[in-house]
Amino acid sequence: MGSGARLRALLSLAAIFWAAAQPQAAPLAPSPLDLMCADAARQALAPPSRAGAHSTPSPEVQIAVIIDDLGYSLARGKSAIGLPGAVTLAVLPHSPHGHALAESAHRQGKEVMLHTPMSNVGGRPLDEGGLTNAMDRSTFIAVLRSNLAAVPHVRGVNNHMGSLLTQNRRAMQWLMGELQGRSLYFVDSRTSARSVAANVAREQQIPTASRDIFLDNDRDCVKIGRQFAALLRQARRTGSGVAIGHPYPETLRFLAAALPRLESMQIRLVSMSALLPATEQTPEVPVDEKDYFGGLQPGRAIANRSASTGHLPSAGR
Numbered sequence: 001m002g003s004g005a006r007l008r009a010l011l012s013l014a015a016i017f018w019a020a021a022q023p024q025a026a027p028l029a030p031s032p033l034d035l036m037c038a039d040a041a042r043q044a045l046a047p048p049s050r051a052g053a054h055s056t057p058s059p060e061v062q063i064a065v066i067i068d069d070l071g072y073s074l075a076r077g078k079s080a081i082g083l084p085g086a087v088t089l090a091v092l093p094h095s096p097h098g099h100a101l102a103e104s105a106h107r108q109g110k111e112v113m114l115h116t117p118m119s120n121v122g123g124r125p126l127d128e129g130g131l132t133n134a135m136d137r138s139t140f141i142a143v144l145r146s147n148l149a150a151v152p153h154v155r156g157v158n159n160h161m162g163s164l165l166t167q168n169r170r171a172m173q174w175l176m177g178e179l180q181g182r183s184l185y186f187v188d189s190r191t192s193a194r195s196v197a198a199n200v201a202r203e204q205q206i207p208t209a210s211r212d213i214f215l216d217n218d219r220d221c222v223k224i225g226r227q228f229a230a231l232l233r234q235a236r237r238t239g240s241g242v243a244i245g246h247p248y249p250e251t252l253r254f255l256a257a258a259l260p261r262l263e264s265m266q267i268r269l270v271s272m273s274a275l276l277p278a279t280e281q282t283p284e285v286p287v288d289e290k291d292y293f294g295g296l297q298p299g300r301a302i303a304n305r306s307a308s309t310g311h312l313p314s315a316g317r
């Protein structure tokens with residue numbers, strides 16, 4: 001009797017010490033890296049010059065930031081979910097923590113995407129749920145459906161790797177056909193300049209956009225800052241921009257410092273779906289704009305504002 005109670009007490013004590021020893025997801029402890037990334041954020045988001053401040057106010061500029069590759073690290077996933085504002089989170093299917101992170105993201109009001117692995121030109125091994133050129137239609141659809149079922153609250157899909165498969169028109173038609181039936185959007189991560197994914201999505205009337213900027217090909221806060229500044233320049237020029245980053249400590253620290261500064265620069269961080277033209281609802285295009293665009297293409301006015309995201313027929317070069 002006595003020894004059983006002692007054992008239970010010892011076990012619960014051990015559990016407390018074990019929990020205390022685990023890495024904390026948030027908040028990130030202040031460190032030299034924090035300071036460096038905060039400084040990079042200050043530089044990347046320097047306020048407009050005084051000369052620019054007198055120009056006429058520009059229409060609303062919007063950006064979306066997708067954090068890819070969530071699911072393998074619980075702590076980093078939680079940090080990504082904890083970023084301020086409407087960051088969009090792309091979760092790998094069948095990953096150890098993907099399901100829990102998607103649930104947590106949704107609870108905290110963040111948009112969830114499926115980050116579906118696809119075959120690449122380098123022949124790098126694929127994560128579970130990988131879609132490949134070798135699959136016949138029924139296998140392809142079965143794998144895609146199991147990926148979609150593995151991640152709850154999915155609003156859209158983007159490709160993990162996929163430099164080979166996104167060049168395959170037939171496979172992209174199978175993919176978009178499935179997304180169409182589920183009213184999901186597609187974001188082309190553009191891992192290949194020869195990707196036809198966004199074009200096929202447009203042909204099949206799937207709300208779509210293409211990644212404009214990868215934030216962290218170099219895991220260095222100063223370089224991430226340069227990429228972020230390039231995103232903002234492009235968004236100011238065209239009305240919007242789409243960035244993809246990864247749950248690296250450098251990226252998370254940079255974004256934690258940078259995102260709260262956007263508002264003072266009249267730039268709005270929105271979830272990915274908010275950047276996309278609605279293709280299925282009745283368009284709410286004012287009459288004068290309808291006339292301007294010939295009244296032919298629902299959602300075209302929105303698409304035009306977001307030209308950078310590849311909605312225009314001329315985009316996707």
Ligand SMILES: [Zn+2]
Pocket residue numbers: 068069115159160161
């Ligand atoms: Zn990825």
